Amino acid sequence: MTHPLDALFRPRSVAVIGASSDPNKIGGRPLAFLKRAGYRGAIYPVNPSAERVQELAAYPSLAAIAAGVDQAIIALPGKAVLAAVDDCAASGVRAVQVFSAGFGEGGEDGQREQAELRARAAAAGMRVLGPNSLGLFNTADSFFGTFATALDGAWPRPGSVGVATQSGAFGSYFFGLAQARGLGFSHFVATGNECDVDVAECVTFLAQDAATRVIVMAVEGCKDGARLIAALGAARAAAKPVIAMKVGVSQAGARAAATHTGSLAGEDRVFDAVLAEFGVYRAQSLEEIVDVAYCASVAPLPRGTRLAVITTSGGIGVLAADAAEARGLELPPVGAATQAAIAALIPLAGGVNPVDTSAGIIGDLSLYSKAAGAMLADRPYDAVLCFLAHIGRNPAHWAQLRDSLYALRRRHAGLPFIAVLLADTALIGELEAEGFAVFADPTRAVNAIAAASRLGAAPAAAAPPAASRPPRRLAGRPATEADAKEALAALGIDFAPEQRAGSADAAAAAAAALGYPVVMKILSPDIVHKTEAGGVALGLASDTAVRAEYAAMHGRVAARMPAARIEGVIVARQLGGGVEVLVGTQRDPVFGPVVTVGMGGVMTELMDDVTLRRAPVDEDGARAMLEATRVGRLLCGFRGAAAADVGALARLIARTSEIAFDNRDHIAAIDLNPVLARHDGAHALDAVIAFQGDAA
């Protein structure tokens, strides 16, 4: 199988431009690593002032190499890079790695040089990794084109985890931590400034790579949403779990990220939604990536969330149960018959899940395996956590348990077994060879199981293809709330009955026609946040109140926003009851239009109860979004209220998302807040449409 990145990841030959005899220098390290790894392709050190470099025949220039060169590694000072790239182009090199720094991350000059580098390589049809890349390695083909100092302390063990990281320092520290934990690697690649190859394209490569079963990706931002979506789709199609990390979430983090790379951290929540769409697990720490990747590579993935816990310590059982429930795992209890059977084996045993064998098994530790076997025979579970305390440190105890435990594990070959115990590395290795994932801390074990169960869950149905529905093109460019409502109503969005009014008399007439109580809102193309401007009044219950408010509101708004053009007010029937929901869309610069659903009204910002998806979503997708929010729980008739028409609300959300998608070339955002979800339908009470190019 060939892949566009083969020349990078598994070249048949490699030249090192700037090759050094010192294996501690940036141009010497890849040579030393390639030799140490036993790379079977041709290695060409390029160095005009040496005949041999690290015992290999050296060449004064790339042109002096007679055979074709698949890949060139450029380990030169930044200023010499462009000339070297030209040499590579002239020699028919297919892929270039640029270790040199001082490009996109180093001010305007560097950015200009990086653009030039990219253009020259593209013109020659060469792929580029970097600049400012730490390089890559591929254990299956023994190719080590990197200068990572992390390899000094820890030579990678071959395995099934493929790593694509933007930051080399970040990636290599992760590698060091993971290696210490015993993870086995297929590939590791650091993309650096990403003038051409990015993390997403590497993920696509890993998705089709035979040696890779688990993919780890670490980014600080994403500049090309389509590439990332293609990559995550490829990984999903190949059924390979993806564990992702993205830093730069916090204010201080984003500030640091901005100084660190050229890439925008972007809207973190949109990134999160894209990861969720493709079933990617987003880790919050390096250690968590290590734990989850370890669990997914050592044990099968759980197919669901039902965890069996068997423990020698009641207290640890309770701790594990707490942690499991906090992370969305269930602990289905065993039945009375099984409980009795376990009690017959071990009189001091207790519990239905966790099952606590207690210290009553001391003397015959095979009872532990018998109790676990009874538990697993009772009902289906998706994962098993075996807490074994110090048993592995006492040879006599371990000998009592070992064979029966391994036999049990083999009888349930498809089920992930996670052993939690204190043991030396030899025993941990033995357990891993038997298919146990091994943890010392019970909470970390539970966290990894929960993450693995999310990776192992069948992915949600892909978003439906652009349906055969007619497009919902927006007419014109509505400027006021009233205009926006009319335009959206024409596309199928339902609004509460309302009328415009340009005088107190007209407002009173509108209120009488609509029925009391009414809401009054200021009508102005210049005011988006009407509440803050004093331009919203609720509960007007009489002709007198409406007339008085008309004048009062104009006075307040004029005082707060004297420059705003006022076109009168909107008078709307005040609908009682119901649940206020926010429905909005925005066009993300990286991923395109997204739809947001959450708690509506004044509580939106305060409660932070929102969920996002890429637009469009269909009604099922809209329902799933509602289920992901707290406000969604109110819809089914919370505390005696009538249940809302969730179908109507889901239709409104889906239609809004379609409008955002179909008009993504000019709509920047739609804001329906609140939408009132009632038993008789879903009625938007407010509408704002923002267009691209509008002042923020």
Add this chain to the structure above:
Amino acid sequence: MTHPLDALFRPRSVAVIGASSDPNKIGGRPLAFLKRAGYRGAIYPVNPSAERVQELAAYPSLAAIAAGVDQAIIALPGKAVLAAVDDCAASGVRAVQVFSAGFGEGGEDGQREQAELRARAAAAGMRVLGPNSLGLFNTADSFFGTFATALDGAWPRPGSVGVATQSGAFGSYFFGLAQARGLGFSHFVATGNECDVDVAECVTFLAQDAATRVIVMAVEGCKDGARLIAALGAARAAAKPVIAMKVGVSQAGARAAATHTGSLAGEDRVFDAVLAEFGVYRAQSLEEIVDVAYCASVAPLPRGTRLAVITTSGGIGVLAADAAEARGLELPPVGAATQAAIAALIPLAGGVNPVDTSAGIIGDLSLYSKAAGAMLADRPYDAVLCFLAHIGRNPAHWAQLRDSLYALRRRHAGLPFIAVLLADTALIGELEAEGFAVFADPTRAVNAIAAASRLGAAPAAAAPPAASRPPRRLAGRPATEADAKEALAALGIDFAPEQRAGSADAAAAAAAALGYPVVMKILSPDIVHKTEAGGVALGLASDTAVRAEYAAMHGRVAARMPAARIEGVIVARQLGGGVEVLVGTQRDPVFGPVVTVGMGGVMTELMDDVTLRRAPVDEDGARAMLEATRVGRLLCGFRGAAAADVGALARLIARTSEIAFDNRDHIAAIDLNPVLARHDGAHALDAVIAFQGDAA
């Protein structure tokens, strides 16, 4: 210094009843451990069938020992324990440890035996640890009265961490994890069934113990709130940080806890509030206890939340910044002059905090210390995180950095330095000896710093002593909402204007007197949840509406709750605007009356936005509670609304808490939900009082 528990923790002599020659048996292990530890007191094995046990002279009975015996360890089958306790009483033993199981945790017979054990020991003035205790050790006095198998794998290193745990298995696994991490211990005690000595009393002991600087406590529940409060007060008075763990939070966890020990997990949130009151850090996992105890015992505690991060990797810097912000730490940036000074040292360096030295220091790693020194000279920080990647694994690199880093650390002796790097145990030990806390995972390091900063913060002022205020004794035993409001109003609680009405005519008259719009609520001694019963109507704006609703409400309530006695309705002026706040109290069976503040109205359960404190609180305490909730943020005038009268609300909360406290002998709960906080005061709109002995 003497302490009531000295005979347990540091006896001058110890007898082991049931002493065994086999050091793997429960009666043999403590002898082996005492010998190994070099315990300097007298050891008396008691065994009627041996002359010598483990090379020590054995005694046929306790009575045969001529000298006085300070402590006896009972390692006998459960049925022989009571007789042995009688022997101890007869011999003047001061303290007894009971290793034997099968008491309080083993059904009714066992509970009866445990009560008997307790009574006989108390009558003789003997203190008891256990039964079902794993024992204890004390490294300062080399006393190892325990059969913990964890000691086989890891002999404790003396140090400053004292551990008091209820569950022995839980505690010993924690010990194993902590020992692997290099923690040093002063004491370890497992209290088991706690028929006498409990974890709280051990914490009190550790608070006054000279060798102990950091206290770890692990419980599944608490039966004696006063003892725990005294213990936490003693630790606070001694300025010793306490790290606590309590399991049994989740449903499955509580189920497992109930099968595991006799102790009720109780209301977890009340426990949480008590810990918070005393500045205790509550850890969520074993590893987190280890991390926090390690950090607190190796480095000084931070005095605040200002963290300086200096890093060789921008990506790790961003990760640390994200984690710090998520955990409430600040990263104050250095000023422009310092930034310029660092850039002059290291041209590729970036950032203002984190400061990223980048790989530009390779060649002269002392630049790292210079940059860090510039950063620390710029402004005050409370803790320093030094990310050092793999530097410690490269001897040449480490030699460049070492001296300057240690010199910097010594210049800032009072400041905690946390080093994050991959290193072997020798280097970790060296760093610890220089006063660095060492972590491999940056996120865990940040978490430990954040926890330590909370432990290091000056504790909040203790709750004021029972003031000289007159008690707020409740008159009578109000049965309906209207009665409750009258009784509470008499004690200083402000309610919205309202009237009772027993007919549609009376309701209409009341509404006219109060002013429209009005609220109508059903009045019944049998209905607590009026909304669910159909007994609340809002926004009644006319005479017609009030009359119609009167009939409609009676019909609804009669249909839903046919057995309820109906005494008419309450008609109240519907106050507009404002923020709905829940103010409630409940009497916790362990800790007494507590006050709860949170988001009010129908959102209370949904939002889970509540905070608790022991009652009474004063106005300052009430304000602090409001600041701990989301609803508190609404009070200062969210989104253009008028700011609420927070002083009035705080007074209402304080008064309510005083009422709960002053009537704690008969009030079970008070529920004011909602209290409407407006610019003109805080008005309770509803009131329920529940009394002890009421049907739930």
